[in-house]
Amino acid sequence: MPTRNIQNNIRRLRFDADEMTQQQLADKVGVSRQTIVAIEKGNYSPSLELAFKIALVFHTPLQDVFSYEPVNVAAKKKRKS
Amino acid sequence: MSYREKENIINIFSGLIITAIYAWFVYQRHLEGRIDLVDDFQAWGKLFLVYAGISVVARIIIYIVFHIINAIVTHNTEATHNREIPPEDERDKLIKLKALRNSHYSFVGGFMLAIIALAVGLPSYSIFIVFVVSGVVSELIDNGSQIYYYRKGV
Numbered sequence: 523m524p525t526r527n528i529q530n531n532i533r534r535l536r537f538d539a540d541e542m543t544q545q546q547l548a549d550k551v552g553v554s555r556q557t558i559v560a561i562e563k564g565n566y567s568p569s570l571e572l573a574f575k576i577a578l579v580f581h582t583p584l585q586d587v588f589s590y591e592p593v594n595v596a597a598k599k600k601r602k603s
Numbered sequence: 604m605s606y607r608e609k610e611n612i613i614n615i616f617s618g619l620i621i622t623a624i625y626a627w628f629v630y631q632r633h634l635e636g637r638i639d640l641v642d643d644f645q646a647w648g649k650l651f652l653v654y655a656g657i658s659v660v661a662r663i664i665i666y667i668v669f670h671i672i673n674a675i676v677t678h679n680t681e682a683t684h685n686r687e688i689p690p691e692d693e694r695d696k697l698i699k700l701k702a703l704r705n706s707h708y709s710f711v712g713g714f715m716l717a718i719i720a721l722a723v724g725l726p727s728y729s730i731f732i733v734f735v736v737s738g739v740v741s742e743l744i745d746n747g748s749q750i751y752y753y754r755k756g757v
Contacts, residue, residue: 556694568694
């Protein structure tokens with residue numbers, strides 16, 4: 523599997539938004555709950571459009587939802603953990 | 604297990620069962636001498652067309668039965684329908700696309716094998732047998748890839 527270098531704060535943002543459920547978020551952005559689960563786990567990097575939709579739901583800039591780390595930094599972090 | 608994974612598992616088993624039953628049926632007719640699979644290429648053409656028709660009808664029936672059983676097991680009502688059977692989204696489309704790519708590669712491999720079989724002097728009908736096998740294998744790879752991508756990420 524490729525090293526994932528896109529991190530996200532969706533779990534924390536959902537918690538801050540009155541414990542919004544994954545299903546509620548999925549309904550708001552028009553995807554399945556499984557897709558939200560995959561994004562949260564880092565198993566799927568969403569399209570730019572879906573990323574913006576998620577940011578819009580939480581009324582926050584895109585960079586507060588997703589962050590990018592170069593591949594070698596992400597790999598080092600993974601090895602340490 | 605998600606609905607999509609179940610769907611792919613059903614596809615794998617239905618594909619194998621339909622092909623196995625049809626192949627057994629055709630082979631029995633060949634043994635009885637009712638069709639000639641060695642020299643009659645027209646018979647092969649007809650068999651492929653009939654197989655395509657039977658496969659479509661059998662799959663529709665299997666899908667209907669699967670949906671009914673799935674709805675009973677998951678207590679799926681009209682209100683929860685979208686949660687149990689989610690509409691196809693961008694991740695589903697990407698997974699399907701990657702699985703289709705893998706499937707096409709394997710079918711092309713099968714096609715090359717069939718050509719090689721002809722080139723090394725195997726009987727002409729072997730090309731059709733290799734086609735059937737590579738068709739089944741590529742379908743297995745398609746569904747297997749989808750299950751893999753759903754579980755491991757894409």
